[in-house]
Amino acid sequence: MKNSQIFPFNKNIIDEIKDAAGADYVVTDPDILKQYDRDASFLRAIPQVMVMAQSAEQISRLLNLANRRKFPVVPRAGGTGLAGGCLPISGGVVLNLSSMNQILSIDTQNLIADVQPGVITLNLRDAAREKGLFYPPDPAGMDKSTIGGNAATSAGGPSCLKYGTTKDYVLGLEVVLPQGNIIMTGGCTRKGVVGYDLTHIMVGSEGTLGIITRLFLKLIPHPPAAQTVAAIFHTLQDAMKAVTEIQIRGHSPAALEFMDARCMALIKDLIPLSISGNKGAFVIMELDGAVEQIDASMSAIIPILREMGASEILKALNEHHRESIWTGRRQISNRIRENSVFNVAEDIAVPVGRIADLADNMPEIEKRCGVKLYAFGHAGDGNIHINITASQKDHPGIDDAIRAVFKTALAMGGTISGEHGIGYAKKSFINLELSPVSIALQKDIKKLFDPNMILNPGKIF
Numbered sequence: 001m002k003n004s005q006i007f008p009f010n011k012n013i014i015d016e017i018k019d020a021a022g023a024d025y026v027v028t029d030p031d032i033l034k035q036y037d038r039d040a041s042f043l044r045a046i047p048q049v050m051v052m053a054q055s056a057e058q059i060s061r062l063l064n065l066a067n068r069r070k071f072p073v074v075p076r077a078g079g080t081g082l083a084g085g086c087l088p089i090s091g092g093v094v095l096n097l098s099s100m101n102q103i104l105s106i107d108t109q110n111l112i113a114d115v116q117p118g119v120i121t122l123n124l125r126d127a128a129r130e131k132g133l134f135y136p137p138d139p140a141g142m143d144k145s146t147i148g149g150n151a152a153t154s155a156g157g158p159s160c161l162k163y164g165t166t167k168d169y170v171l172g173l174e175v176v177l178p179q180g181n182i183i184m185t186g187g188c189t190r191k192g193v194v195g196y197d198l199t200h201i202m203v204g205s206e207g208t209l210g211i212i213t214r215l216f217l218k219l220i221p222h223p224p225a226a227q228t229v230a231a232i233f234h235t236l237q238d239a240m241k242a243v244t245e246i247q248i249r250g251h252s253p254a255a256l257e258f259m260d261a262r263c264m265a266l267i268k269d270l271i272p273l274s275i276s277g278n279k280g281a282f283v284i285m286e287l288d289g290a291v292e293q294i295d296a297s298m299s300a301i302i303p304i305l306r307e308m309g310a311s312e313i314l315k316a317l318n319e320h321h322r323e324s325i326w327t328g329r330r331q332i333s334n335r336i337r338e339n340s341v342f343n344v345a346e347d348i349a350v351p352v353g354r355i356a357d358l359a360d361n362m363p364e365i366e367k368r369c370g371v372k373l374y375a376f377g378h379a380g381d382g383n384i385h386i387n388i389t390a391s392q393k394d395h396p397g398i399d400d401a402i403r404a405v406f407k408t409a410l411a412m413g414g415t416i417s418g419e420h421g422i423g424y425a426k427k428s429f430i431n432l433e434l435s436p437v438s439i440a441l442q443k444d445i446k447k448l449f450d451p452n453m454i455l456n457p458g459k460i461f
């Protein structure tokens, strides 16, 4: 995809942008701009201008100018989004927040991290860990994604089964609103009900309602130990029965992930466990807490896995094994992308008890649309990453397959996006899930925040 519109920048406007943002932070070199034409979706759009963000005040000046000159501003951070949310599809200035990347403090008394938006997710997790604290949200792209991007998409990850998603950790925000006002939302307390919850209107708004320039995040004590176990099942149905049964019987694993046999084949070399045959499904479970607690849960869960038909149960023997299993899990998306000509990564969610039914529908969709599907993801909370791959980019069956997957999920009481967001990639499908009244109300909210529609236009709706 090319930019659908180009804003008519001229030398005067570029000079005004330099005045507002600082000439050193304005990028106009086409060779550099070309490198920012993508995120992790299949979409492409080259920025016309890029501004490296430095402070809320600088961003405020830029947004003021954008309102006067009516050019779009598109926030971008790690560029790992899977919905095209950070791409300038209507042209304009890309505001790159990756340079605001300081961890300002980790308060070990109040268990709060105060960070700039461009901090890499993994860096915050490591910094918290060093102080005995835990920042649980762990999207699989966390070695490149940023905390600001995670908040803008309310990112999830394997640990969100037990610990919740990014939205559950955002206590307060500093935000530059589309017209340039700087506001604080929420604060440093774990409770707060004064006025509407603007913090959680911002979280998940995909850069359409404001620019997040500072975050106050909840931390929790780091669990003292963790153990990972993997189980192989002959069928996906058996695997999913095990996933539900473990939870129904009162266990709370930190993560319960699965992958189908096709995904398993792609990452087999990364996992230090000997896996025989080409079985139906693979479940990865992590338990955390005190060692005795983990041992007790493990003793109760392993018989459940056997009862539900696990043919092999493999415990990570040491920390290195454990880390390798999770590396393998996190690499699935990349491996699918490397091994297919064209790939669309969807992230529907269904009630946990319906995952097997969902899987039953996949062969028919593959056959009818002429595509190949890969399924993996967060089985414990029903958030399944269906990757639709095709032998060519403009394969006629792709759109039908996306629509069929979405309709199947919705018919089961699910949603078309559990964590990646709508961005640009899914905007034409949003009316499958939301009513016209709901869409109209949300468009009104957008207009209230951004009357000139300069901030990340053309996204979500």
Ligand SMILES: Cc1cc2nc3c(=O)[nH]c(=O)nc-3n(C[C@H](O)[C@H](O)[C@H](O)COP(=O)(O)OP(=O)(O)OC[C@H]3O[C@@H](n4cnc5c(N)ncnc54)[C@H](O)[C@@H]3O)c2cc1C
Binding pocket: 039, 040, 074, 075, 076, 077, 078, 079, 080, 081, 082, 084, 085, 086, 097, 117, 138, 139, 140, 141, 142, 144, 145, 146, 147, 148, 149, 150, 151, 152, 153, 154, 155, 156, 157, 158, 206, 207, 208, 210, 211, 212, 213, 330, 333, 334, 419, 420, 423, 456
């Ligand atoms: C290999 C891989 C695995 C992934 N696994 C997961 C997963 O398990 N769970 C999950 O939820 N996602 C996953 N993702 C998707 C992606 O990592 C998340 O959506 C992530 O939160 C995006 O962060 P980012 O910093 O890369 O943001 P970007 O891609 O740069 O931007 C994403 C959106 O946020 C907006 N934005 C960014 N920064 C700001 C800001 N400071 N203020 C306002 N708006 C902003 C952008 O405009 C855009 O709409 C995965 C991606 C990859 C490539």
